[in-house]
Amino acid sequence: MKIGIDAVAFDVAKIHLPIPTLAKARNIDPEKLQKGLGLEKMTLPDVHQDVVVFGANALTKLIQNYNIDLSKIARIYVGTESSIDSSKPISSFLISLMEQKFGENTLSNCDVVDFTFACIGGVDAMQNCIDFVTLNPTKKAIVVTTDYAKYDLNSSGEYTQGAGAVALLIASNPRIIAFGNTWATSTKGVFDFFKPYRTLAKTDITGNDANEAWFDNLESEIEIHKDQPVFDGQYSNQCYMDRTRDAYFSFKKLKNTSQTVYESWTSIVMHLPYAYQGRRMLSEIYALDASNSTLSGAEETTVYQNKLKEISKSEAYIEFVSKKLKPAELASSLIGNLYTGSIFMGLLSTIAHFYDTKKEISGSVFGFLAYGSGSKSKVFEGTIQQDWQLALKDVSLFETLEKSFEIDFETYEKLHKKEQHQSVCSPKNEWILDRIESENPNLLGARYYKWVD
Ligand SMILES: CC(=O)CC(=O)SCCNC(=O)CCNC(=O)[C@H](O)C(C)(C)COP(=O)(O)OP(=O)(O)OC[C@H]1O[C@@H](n2cnc3c(N)ncnc32)[C@H](O)[C@@H]1OP(=O)(O)O
Secondary structure, eight states: OOEEEEEEEEEEOSEEEEHHHHHHHHTOOHHIIIIISOOOEEEEOOTTOOHHHHHHHHHHHHHHHTTOOGGGEEEEEEEOSOOSOSSSOHHHHHHHHHHHHHOTTTTTTOEEEEEOBTBTHHHHHHHHHHHHHHHOTTOEEEEEEEEEEOOOTTSTTGGGOEEEEEEEEEEESOSSEEEOSOOEEEEOOOOSEEOOEEEEEGGGOOGGGGGSHHHHTSOSEEEEEOSSOEEOHHHHHHHHHHHHHHHHHHHHHHHTOOSOGGGGOSEEEEOOSSTTHHHHHHHHHHHHTSTTOOOOTTSOHHHHHHHHHHHHHSHHHHHHHHHHTHHHHHHHHHHOOOGGGHHHHHHHHHHHHHHHTTOOOTTOEEEEEEEETTTEEEEEEEEEOTTTTGGGTTTOHHHHHHTOEEOOHHHHHHHHTTOOOSOSSOOOSEEEEEEEESSSTTTOOEEEEEEEO
C-alpha cells in the first residue's frame, strides 16, 4: 500500500521587504545576502495576520481546491514552533474556523493536536499521520505547518525572516508522492536555537502600561515569551551538519547499500532556513558518500574545513547543486524561512518548477533531509506518482509569489515592533485576526478570527 501526499496548498505572507533594502539599511554587502545566502525577499505578516490566519487560509484552500469531504478527515495535525498559547493548540483554532466555514460539527470527530520540535515538528506530524493512514487506509489525515520566523532587529537572523503555512493531505494511493518505509533519525539535546520563557517582574513594566487598569490586577510576576529566538548562528549550522550527516548515514545503513545514496535521488529537499543552507551544509555528505572521495574525518579541523570549502567550489559540486538542490531553493529565496513549512515549501517549489518547465518526473525518487534545532534530523525518501501534475494544477506557486507587495524599510520596522495598526494590504477571500479580547491586547486574551469575502 502506497501512502503519501495527495494534495497540497499554501498561504504565505503577502508583503515583503526586498533584501537589498534591508542590506542597505543595515550596512551589509547585498552580494553577501544575495549571492552568499541566496536571499531575494523577506516576507512578513500584515497587521491582520498571525500563525492561525496562515494555517486557516492554507487549510481552507486545501479543502476548497480539492473538494475534500470533511467526514473522511480523521486527523488534523499541526506542526509549529510559533504557538500562541501554552494550552490551546493552533489545531483547536483551526477546527472552529473550519466549522464556521464548512458547517457546524463537520469535524467534531476529528482528532487534532500540535507537534513542536522547532522546524522538524511538521515532519514529525506527517510521519505520525503516515503511520495512521498505513493502519487505516480508508481514512485521510491533514498536516498543517504554520510559523512566523521572526528575529531581533539587527541580529544575524534578521535577513532570514519569513512567514506562512503549508497544508498537506495524507492519503493512501496519493497523487503527488508516496513515501518509503525507511526513516532514519539523529537526535541530540543542544541549545543552538530556542525560545525560552522568562519571568517579568511587575516592576519591569513602566510607561503607559503601568497606568492602565489591567496593571493593578497583575500578579507580582508574569511569565512571557518572545517570538524571537535565542540562537548561536554558526553553532546552529554545526548542529545542522552533525545531525543531518548522522541521519543520512544511518539511512544508508538501514537501506543496507554500499552505493552512493544521493545518486539515486533526482532531487534533494532539505530544511531551508534560507535558500542556500542546503548547498552550504551538504558538501560534507556529498564528499563522504562519494566512492572516490578523499575527504576523511581523521584530519585536523582546519585542513578538513579547507577541503570542504574546496569541494563546495568544485565544478562537479556546483553542477550537482544546480541539478538536485536548486529547484527547492527557488521559493525559499522569495519567501525566507517558514520554519516547519520550509521543507514542504522546498518540495512544492521543486515540483512546481518541474511543472512549469514541463519536465516529466513521475517515478523519480526524491531524498529529504529534515532538521529541527534542539536538535533532530530525519532522512527519508519518496517516489513521485503518476498524477502529480493533476494534483498541482491549481497551486500556482510562483505566480502567487510574484504578486507579493513590496514595503519600505520604515513600514517593515513598524510592523516588526507592532507599531503599525493599519493593514498594509486589504484582505480579500481570507481569514483575518478580528480582535483579542483582553484589557491589554499585548499581553493576554482570547483571539477571535473572521472570514473576509
Ligand atoms: C533556524 C532554523 O530554521 C533551524 C536551522 O536550520 S539552524 C541552522 C541555520 N541557523 C539559522 O538560520 C539561525 C539564524 N541565522 C543566522 O544566524 C545567520 O543568518 C547564519 C548563521 C545562517 C549565517 O550567518 P552569516 O554570518 O550571516 O553568514 P556566513 O555564515 O558568514 O555566510 C555568508 C556566506 O556568504 C558568502 N559571502 C560573503 N560575502 C559575499 C559576497 N560579497 N559575494 C558572494 N558571497 C559572499 C560567504 O563566503 C559565505 O558563504 P560560504 O561559507 O558558502 O562561502
